[in-house]
Amino acid sequence: MAGNNGGPWGGGGGTGGGDRGDRGGRGPGSGNNGGGGGGRRPGEGGPNIPEIDELMRRGQERLRVLMGGRGGGANGTGGGSGGSGFGRGTVILGILVLVAVWAFASVYTVRPEERSVELFLGDYYQTGQPGLNFAPWPLVTAEVIQVTREQTEDIGVGGRGSNEGLMLTGDENIVDIDFQVVWNINDPAKFLFNLREPRQTIRAVSESAMREIIAQSELAPILNRDRGIIASRLQDLIQSTLDSYDSGVNVIRVNFDKADPPSSVIDAFREVQAAEQEREKLTNQADAYANRVLAEARGQAAETLEEAEGYRARVVNEAEGQASRFGAVLSEYEKAPAVTRKRLYLETMEEVLGRVDKIIIDEQSGGSGVVPYLPLNEMRRNSGATGSSAGNSTTGQGGN
Numbered sequence: 001m002a003g004n005n006g007g008p009w010g011g012g013g014g015t016g017g018g019d020r021g022d023r024g025g026r027g028p029g030s031g032n033n034g035g036g037g038g039g040r041r042p043g044e045g046g047p048n049i050p051e052i053d054e055l056m057r058r059g060q061e062r063l064r065v066l067m068g069g070r071g072g073g074a075n076g077t078g079g080g081s082g083g084s085g086f087g088r089g090t091v092i093l094g095i096l097v098l099v100a101v102w103a104f105a106s107v108y109t110v111r112p113e114e115r116s117v118e119l120f121l122g123d124y125y126q127t128g129q130p131g132l133n134f135a136p137w138p139l140v141t142a143e144v145i146q147v148t149r150e151q152t153e154d155i156g157v158g159g160r161g162s163n164e165g166l167m168l169t170g171d172e173n174i175v176d177i178d179f180q181v182v183w184n185i186n187d188p189a190k191f192l193f194n195l196r197e198p199r200q201t202i203r204a205v206s207e208s209a210m211r212e213i214i215a216q217s218e219l220a221p222i223l224n225r226d227r228g229i230i231a232s233r234l235q236d237l238i239q240s241t242l243d244s245y246d247s248g249v250n251v252i253r254v255n256f257d258k259a260d261p262p263s264s265v266i267d268a269f270r271e272v273q274a275a276e277q278e279r280e281k282l283t284n285q286a287d288a289y290a291n292r293v294l295a296e297a298r299g300q301a302a303e304t305l306e307e308a309e310g311y312r313a314r315v316v317n318e319a320e321g322q323a324s325r326f327g328a329v330l331s332e333y334e335k336a337p338a339v340t341r342k343r344l345y346l347e348t349m350e351e352v353l354g355r356v357d358k359i360i361i362d363e364q365s366g367g368s369g370v371v372p373y374l375p376l377n378e379m380r381r382n383s384g385a386t387g388s389s390a391g392n393s394t395t396g397q398g399g400n
Contacts (some may be wrong), residue, residue, distance in 0.1 A: 009361050016315055021230070026245045029170045047326060054381055056261050085229070085264075096303070100339055102137060105138075106131055106134055106136050106138040106140075107132065107133070107134055107135045107136065108132075108135070108144070109130060109131070109132055110128050110129065110130045110133055110144060111130060112130045113146060113147055113148040113149060113187045114130065114145060114147060115127055115128065115129070115144075115145055115146065115147045115185075116128030116133060116143065116144045116145070116188075117142065117143050117145065117189050117192055118133075118135050118140055118190050119140065119142070119143070119340050120139060120140050121139060124189050124193065125140060127188060127189060128142060128144075142191065144191070145185060145191070146185070147184060147185040147186070147188060147289060149184060150182050150183070150184055150252060151183055151184060151199075151255045152180055152181065152182050152183075153180070153181045153183070153199065153202050153206060154178075154180050155178070155179055155181070155203060155207050155210070156177050156178040156179060157178070158259075164207070165178055167175045167210065167211050167214040167215075167220045168214070168215060169214055169215070169217060169218055169222065169271030169369050170215055170216055170217055170218055171216075171218045171219055172248070173218075173219040173261075174261070174262055175214065175219060175222055175223070175259055175260070175261060175262075176260050176261065176262050176263070177214065177222075177256075177257075177258065177259050178257040178258040178259075179206075179210065179231075179234070179255060179256050179257055180255040181202065181206045181238065181251060182213065182251070182253050182254070182255065183202060183249050183250060183251050183252060184249075185248055185249060185250070186231055186248055186249070186250040186348045187248030188248065189248065190247060191248035191249065192245050194245060194246045194247055194259055195245070195247050195248075195249075196249065197203070201242075201247065202238075202242070202249060204244060205238055205241045206234075207305060208241075209234055209237040209238050209241065210310055211239070211396070213230055213233055213234055213237065214230075216350070221303065222259050223259055223260070225371070227256045227259065228256075230256060231254045231255070231256040232254075234256075235251055235254045238251050239251045253279070260266070269302060298333060298347065318374050329344070343364075
């Protein structure tokens, strides 16, 4: 029994010494010696090399010390307590790792342009705000959504020949329309839970709203002046429809890019448009001429009426004046008939003879009181006519 104290495989007994002796080159039969000392080579009296079990025991002891356990001795009791400490440290380390993994899965970050929707066992719980958020996994999960980014839906933009933009107007014409809807998300929870296919829903609602507006309009205003009005009506109609769905979508603007006739008839349509413009120009010119002539005629008529009114007022006033004057003369005549009669005679003769180029001399006066006079006015007129004719003749001779 004393020979087996060297290790679990009995390396310290006599038999082991014999084996080492055999490997050392000793003669046969020497391994039967029970004493191990006689079989050593010279120099083999030094310390022995540690065995594998000793190395393992030392490593376990060091690991127990590192994990917070108490180190044991070489006996069996120390090894048992070391194994228990190693298991408890492993469990604690595993728990810490699990807690770290759970915390990593439960904490998430939301950017300023994003919002998060937290779900508790699949049902809506709350909306996360920008910053660091905590959702205890796996009971609460979160989905982060971009809410401020502008997203677009192009409808009718696919080149000519695409039927998506062909729409029927109120006057039974076909127009090819391209427009763009720009939108973002204002309620992430409604956007996630109330719309199964958000983009397809927005496209369908936008196209339906545009067709409704175009069906109530005529072709010419759509092509020319009513694009801004149509875009404003379209945005309001799309927004009201999406709000009725509780979609959580906000329509930012509508870009009305193009409105043209179909490509197959666009040349003929342009010719018709040119003819209509020419007709409108000629109509405007005719209306301008008619307005000018009519204004002149109305002005002349008004002028004639004003002249007639003035003539009427003048004649009436003169007649009234003459009648009043005659009445005054009559009253004076009734007071003094002879004097009034003579005055009337003299005034009448003065008025009549004042327009006659003659001189009348009363014969009763004998002509002695009349002084002859020279017709100076006539002489001046005659002298002026003679001087001008003489000047003309002189000028004619000088020219000759």
